[in-house]
Amino acid sequence: MIAENNNNNFNFLIEGNIGAGKSTFVDKLKYLELGAPIKIVPEPVNIWTNYNNHNYLQYFYDNPRKWTFAFQQMVLNTAANVYRDNQQMDVNTTQINFFERSMYSPINIFALQQYKSNVLCDAEMDLIRKITDDTCKWINYDIKGIIYVRTDPQITRDRMVKRNRKEDCTLPLGYLQDLHQLHDEWLMGDMKKTNLPVLIYENNTNVTIENFDRVKQEISSWVQNPTDKVINPELF
DSSP: OOOOOSSSEEEEEEEEOTTSSHHHHHHHGGGOOOSSOEEEEOOOHHHHTOBTTBOHHHHHHHOHHHHHHHHHHHHHHHHHHHHHHTOOOOTTOOEEEEEESOTTHIIIIIHHHHHHTTSSOHHHHHHHHHHHHHHHHHTTOOOOEEEEEEOOHHHHHHHHHHHTOTTTTTOOHHHHHHHHHHHHHHHSSTTOSOSSOEEEEEOSSOOOHHHHHHHHHHHHHHHHSOOSEEEOGGGO
């Protein structure tokens, strides 16, 4: 049983590369036995791809120099709304929330990659950082830990081709390798750039009920007591 906290919400983030298997992994989290209701909150791709009949995700991929700044602001806005809208307000009820990606994803991964590629300038990155910091304070962004679904970039590329989502099925391997490196720098090792506890879930094999069952108790234990940890289902 997970312990009570001040606002009755235990919020965890699921981070990882495009095609890493986050959505499949998140769906399996509903099978955890935690003694409290579990809420799975997927990444709001449907909003990004159809907002007032505009596909902003496609705009970003087609012309990043024009659309990166606007799209990252949209991502931050939707992440804030998704977080706020899914908090349990009943003081007598504890809820465990798993969010696919987060307010932290742009500044640490996607906007940062575009900055390193000279698409975003210093002023734009400074503004994205300020919007992130101010919004996190405004919504009281209270996160207990991060699960990093870590997958080899070539495998993520193969999965993207297989699922054939029109917005990202043609992304080059080099872009995925850049994102993979940034995730590692943010979430792994002695030099990781977050103070939050991180569970690294090695996911080079597809997430199935069978291999998830092998590590379900390990993940449940981590949620109840988050620390830096690595889980590889192939070793169980």
